[in-house]
Amino acid sequence: MINKNTPIPIYYQLQEQLRNKIEAGELKPGTPLPSERDMSETYNISRMTVRQALNNLMNEGLLTRIKGKGTFVAEKKIEQPLMKLTGFSEDMRMRGIEPGSKLISFKVVDAEDGVAKQLGIEPRAEVYQISRLRLGDGDPMAYEVSYLIKDRLPGLSEKHLEGSLYDYIEKSLGLAIHRARQTIEPSFATKLEAELLTIDEGAPVLLLERTTFLSDDSTVEYVKSVYRGDRYKFITEMKREG
Amino acid sequence: MINKNTPIPIYYQLQEQLRNKIEAGELKPGTPLPSERDMSETYNISRMTVRQALNNLMNEGLLTRIKGKGTFVAEKKIEQPLMKLTGFSEDMRMRGIEPGSKLISFKVVDAEDGVAKQLGIEPRAEVYQISRLRLGDGDPMAYEVSYLIKDRLPGLSEKHLEGSLYDYIEKSLGLAIHRARQTIEPSFATKLEAELLTIDEGAPVLLLERTTFLSDDSTVEYVKSVYRGDRYKFITEMKREG
DNA sequence: GAATTAAATTGGTATAGACAACTATACTTT
DNA sequence: AAAGTATAGTTGTCTATACCAATTTAATTC
Numbered sequence: 001m002i003n004k005n006t007p008i009p010i011y012y013q014l015q016e017q018l019r020n021k022i023e024a025g026e027l028k029p030g031t032p033l034p035s036e037r038d039m040s041e042t043y044n045i046s047r048m049t050v051r052q053a054l055n056n057l058m059n060e061g062l063l064t065r066i067k068g069k070g071t072f073v074a075e076k077k078i079e080q081p082l083m084k085l086t087g088f089s090e091d092m093r094m095r096g097i098e099p100g101s102k103l104i105s106f107k108v109v110d111a112e113d114g115v116a117k118q119l120g121i122e123p124r125a126e127v128y129q130i131s132r133l134r135l136g137d138g139d140p141m142a143y144e145v146s147y148l149i150k151d152r153l154p155g156l157s158e159k160h161l162e163g164s165l166y167d168y169i170e171k172s173l174g175l176a177i178h179r180a181r182q183t184i185e186p187s188f189a190t191k192l193e194a195e196l197l198t199i200d201e202g203a204p205v206l207l208l209e210r211t212t213f214l215s216d217d218s219t220v221e222y223v224k225s226v227y228r229g230d231r232y233k234f235i236t237e238m239k240r241e242g
Numbered sequence: 243m244i245n246k247n248t249p250i251p252i253y254y255q256l257q258e259q260l261r262n263k264i265e266a267g268e269l270k271p272g273t274p275l276p277s278e279r280d281m282s283e284t285y286n287i288s289r290m291t292v293r294q295a296l297n298n299l300m301n302e303g304l305l306t307r308i309k310g311k312g313t314f315v316a317e318k319k320i321e322q323p324l325m326k327l328t329g330f331s332e333d334m335r336m337r338g339i340e341p342g343s344k345l346i347s348f349k350v351v352d353a354e355d356g357v358a359k360q361l362g363i364e365p366r367a368e369v370y371q372i373s374r375l376r377l378g379d380g381d382p383m384a385y386e387v388s389y390l391i392k393d394r395l396p397g398l399s400e401k402h403l404e405g406s407l408y409d410y411i412e413k414s415l416g417l418a419i420h421r422a423r424q425t426i427e428p429s430f431a432t433k434l435e436a437e438l439l440t441i442d443e444g445a446p447v448l449l450l451e452r453t454t455f456l457s458d459d460s461t462v463e464y465v466k467s468v469y470r471g472d473r474y475k476f477i478t479e480m481k482r483e484g
Numbered sequence: 485g486a487a488t489t490a491a492a493t494t495g496g497t498a499t500a501g502a503c504a505a506c507t508a509t510a511c512t513t514t
Numbered sequence: 515a516a517a518g519t520a521t522a523g524t525t526g527t528c529t530a531t532a533c534c535a536a537t538t539t540a541a542t543t544c
Contacts, residue, residue: 007504007505009526009527009528010527010528011527011528012527035493035494035495036494036495037493037494037495045528045529046528046529046530047529047530047531048290048527048528048529048530049527049528049529051495051496052527052528054495055297059301065494065495065496066494066495066536066537067494067495067496067535067536067537068493068494068495068535068536068537068538069493069494069495069536069537069538070493070494070495070537071494071495179479179480180479180480181477181478181479181480182477182478182479182480183475183476183477183478184426184448184475184476184477184478185446185448185471185474185475185476186428186429186446186447186448186471187428187446187471188446204427204428204429204430204446205428206426206427206428229427229428229429232427233425233426233427234425234426234427234476235423235424235425235426236423236424236425236426236478237421237422237423237424238421238422238423238424251496251497251498252497252498253497253498277523277524277525278524278525279523279524287498287499288498288499288500289499289500289501290497290498290499290500291497291498291499293525293526294497294498307524307525307526308506308507308524308525309505309506309507309524309525309526310505310506310507310508310523310524310525310526311506311507311508311523311524311525312507312523312524312525313524313525
């Protein structure tokens with residue numbers, strides 16, 4: 001298994017062999033590895049060399065060590081993305097919830113003042129208005145109204161809503177979606193919202209507004225969502241400084 | 243510089259001392275460290291022990307090693323902060339609002355189950371419970387209850403609340419505050435909250451829970467805040483990918 | 485049978501030394 | 515002047531050993 005007559009470091013050989021077994025599923029999460037002393041003897045190498053291999057795999061998160069117990073294959077990484085800019089579907093999937101969507105209306109309207117201001121366009125300019133009911137595991141989670149500038153996405157139609165809208169925007173504009181600014185405030189469900197979300201009128205909801213910017217700092221999208229407060233928690237991972 | 247008669251591992255002492263010097267700017271990016279043998283001799287410790295300290299700092303990206311040349315302080319990471327971790331005061335100042343604070347109570351209590359779970363400590367372990375009313379331009383903005391592990395901050399007293407609590411934690415523990423996980427949900431003001439925030443009972447509020455982690459992934463703080471919904475919007479700036 | 489104690493096993497830390505691989509410099513040879 | 519050589523200093527790898535601390539297992543005691 002270990003070849004001492006190659007210029008490839010011993011610890012590296014062991015490290016990669018273990019990695020392969022883990023990634024091939026031969027060593028499943030939770031299973032214990034042989035003890036460091038065991039491996040040291042079976043391969044006829046120093047324990048410190050074994051540790052060097054294990055250290056590296058541990059730093060990568062593939063192994064977990066417990067003093068007095070042993071070394072184990074780590075549980076699958078959850079990999080917390082800090083504050084990724086995601087659409088609803090991606091957000092749901094990260095939470096382990098199956099996303100769904102129900103189109104309520106798709107039309108071209110003249111932008112109201114508030115919408116125009118958020119998008120940085122002339123009032124009454126044409127925008128797509130997309131109303132959707134967002135589902136999580138089949139249940140209504142949010143009511144979402146999106147506004148997109150028609151001039152920038154002349155070919156947008158209902159069928160594009162089935163896939164990732166962000167992907168479509170990036171492809172058709174050749175510009176990357178870069179950042180978004182979002183505000184969150186608490187509110188009560190209106191009668192319409194309550195009906196759509198199957199909650200009581202006046203129940204607590206999160207009012208979420210988001211403006212999305214491209215890499216050239218131009219806007220494309222303004223979304224106003226109402227999330228039901230009994231089912232949805234907004235989660236933020238933050239890092240200090242940078 | 244190195245104390246061999248403490249239970250604190252030697253490699254860890256060296257590692258943290260180097261980290262401090264780097265973070266304090268005493269060791270600037272690009273400057274070479276003394277050679278491993280040098281440090282081994284000057285501190286009268288084994289070279290492998292020195293390497294253990296350097297390995298860890300290298301894995302964190304603070305050091306760069308070049309075989310045959312030496313070990314150098316790494317160039318500053320660019321690492322876009324996606325969402326800055328700030329306390330209330332910093333948050334307010336960024337919005338151009340003058341922050342204020344009014345201490346309601348400061349006591350040592352036994353952690354309830356929920357608090358203990360969030361902090362990852364034994365139930366009924368002792369924690370500081372700090373209740374404060376947070377002001378913006380003199381008006382009540384939020385009611386905040388913080389829990390800090392007493393064992394980790396044995397000397398905490400009321401006077402530390404005047405300055406930056408985060409700074410105090412970092413200094414007294416010698417560990418950097420690294421990240422936080424926060425959840426936000428909508429709710430109604432209870433009678434007590436309504437009185438403190440000078441709003442009506444049942445008015446919409448944001449319920450904000452935050453757990454703060456140090457660079458070694460241990461917890462220090464768990465905060466539960468109630469923000470008044472008519473004055474406070476939670477703002478998030480997001481970046482795609484990363 | 486239950487509780488306690490002791491022993492064995494595991495990972496964590498630390499030492500001292502050795503040789504290899506690489507870099508930079510000074511020196512020698514061509 | 516250019517190319518090669520020697521040398522000292524650096525990190526990289528590896529060994530063999532030792533003791534500590536946490537956990538599990540076995541033995542002992544009650």
